[in-house]
Amino acid sequence: MLHSKIIEFIFTILPFKSWKHYLIRRHIEHCPACQAKLAQEEEVKRLFVQADDLSNLDHLWPAIQEKLNSSKPKEKTRPLLPRPAWRWAVAAASLMIMFMTGFWLIRNYQPDKFRPAEEAKSFQINYLKIENEPARTFLFQPKNSRIIIIWAEKNT
Amino acid sequence: MEAGFIGLMEEKEIVARWLQGNGEDFKFIVDKYRAQAIALAMNILGNREDAEDACQEAFIQVFRNLKRFRLGMSFKNWLYTILYHRCLDQLKRKRRFSRLFEKIRIESPQIPVHQASNPVEKRPLPQTILKHLTPKEKTVLCLWANEGYSAQEISEVLQCSASTARVYLFNARKKIKALLEKKDAALENY
Numbered sequence: 001m002l003h004s005k006i007i008e009f010i011f012t013i014l015p016f017k018s019w020k021h022y023l024i025r026r027h028i029e030h031c032p033a034c035q036a037k038l039a040q041e042e043e044v045k046r047l048f049v050q051a052d053d054l055s056n057l058d059h060l061w062p063a064i065q066e067k068l069n070s071s072k073p074k075e076k077t078r079p080l081l082p083r084p085a086w087r088w089a090v091a092a093a094s095l096m097i098m099f100m101t102g103f104w105l106i107r108n109y110q111p112d113k114f115r116p117a118e119e120a121k122s123f124q125i126n127y128l129k130i131e132n133e134p135a136r137t138f139l140f141q142p143k144n145s146r147i148i149i150i151w152a153e154k155n156t
Numbered sequence: 157m158e159a160g161f162i163g164l165m166e167e168k169e170i171v172a173r174w175l176q177g178n179g180e181d182f183k184f185i186v187d188k189y190r191a192q193a194i195a196l197a198m199n200i201l202g203n204r205e206d207a208e209d210a211c212q213e214a215f216i217q218v219f220r221n222l223k224r225f226r227l228g229m230s231f232k233n234w235l236y237t238i239l240y241h242r243c244l245d246q247l248k249r250k251r252r253f254s255r256l257f258e259k260i261r262i263e264s265p266q267i268p269v270h271q272a273s274n275p276v277e278k279r280p281l282p283q284t285i286l287k288h289l290t291p292k293e294k295t296v297l298c299l300w301a302n303e304g305y306s307a308q309e310i311s312e313v314l315q316c317s318a319s320t321a322r323v324y325l326f327n328a329r330k331k332i333k334a335l336l337e338k339k340d341a342a343l344e345n346y
Contacts, residue, residue: 021319024326038326039333044301047282047332049198051191051302060190060208061183064215 004033130154167231175222186215189232192303193239199298200243200291202283210246214239233312240295240313247291285335293328300325 007027014020028034128135130152138151167188174181193214197207217238218225225234286294292314299305299313311321 017317017320017323020323020326024322028326037333038329039336041301043336044297044329044332047285048298048302049195051195054191054194054198057190057194060194060211060215061186063208064186064212064219065183067212067216068219 004031004037007031007034008037125150128152168227171222171225171231172227182219185218185231189235192232193235195302196236196295196298197239197243199286199302200240200294201246202286206246206250207243210239210242213242213245217242230309230312233309236299236313237315240291243295244291285332285339288335289328289331292324293331296321296324297328297332 007023011020011023011028014023125137128137131154133155135152136155140149140151141147142149167185170181170185170188174185190211193211194204194207197210197214198204201207201210214235218235225231289297295314296310299310303309305313307322307325308318310325311318314321314324316324
């Protein structure tokens with residue numbers, strides 16, 4: 001009795017039907033204690049209506065015939081969405097593409113490439129020309145800023 | 157051709173003939189399977205009117221889609237698959253209707269609603285037990301007990317794997333056994 005309860009517990013906690021199926025085939029089908037917890041064919045049969053119990057079935061065919069004659073089959077329309085099986089395939093393919101793209105982007109990412117150049121301690125402008133003429137140059141540095149703006153204009 | 161003669165003919169032969177354009181053979185298909193189909197539908201739905209409606213729809217669907225039937229498979233299983241889905245449709249329709257009915261009853265209490273004093277009283281004993289089973293469990297049990305189907309054949313009807321069908325059958329048998337053991341309580345209601 002105890003082992004039957006243990007099997008029952010294991011059966012309940014098994015997450016997949018294939019595992020449950022394995023347990024049924026390996027143990028439950030051969031174990032008398034476990035079989036005693038299952039309804040037998042005769043017990044079940046008594047609860048259900050049998051084909052032989054039915055009478056007065058002759059009106060079924062005329063009713064079907066009438067419906068067949070009165071209504072024509074609907075024209076087959078193309079479904080707006082793909083069938084469920086295709087949806088899964090499309091979703092799986094999309095995920096795969098996204099994964100591959102992400103992988104490729106990460107693989108080719110070079111952080112050094114985008115690192116700014118090191119700051120110059122000093123710089124020098126030898127000359128500037130605008131339209132082949134020496135230009136006037138000015139240097140501006142905003143207060144409290146490390147930005148230096150170079151302004152060049154035509155020397156008129 | 158008499159209906160009794162059909163028993164001697166192979167179902168595949170009838171279907172093949174019908175596919176070749178012998179429309180008369182469809183009547184024999186209906187005559188051959190009507191009792192079993194209505195019994196299955198009654199066991200799923202619980203009453204004859206709904207069962208006959210589901211059967212009519214199933215046979216009409218068979219008539220219109222027979223070209224899709226693969227001769228390699230069992231015609232009876234194919235018919236049962238269609239019938240099972242039509243029964244589920246019937247149940248869905250009934251559920252929707254009963255929800256609407258409930259809503260009307262709540263919103264307008266002045267409408268007299270005819271109701272049996274005790275609905276359980278009028279229900280036969282098997283129905284009080286079977287109402288605790290899901291349509292899938294009823295189908296699995298009915299095919300197994302009435303038709304002698306194996307898990308493999310049940311899986312063809314339910315369109316699932318044989319191992320899944322075996323698990324469904326196991327669960328349904330266990331559930332009905334537990335219900336039968338509580339039969340005394342059910343008998344009190346009866």
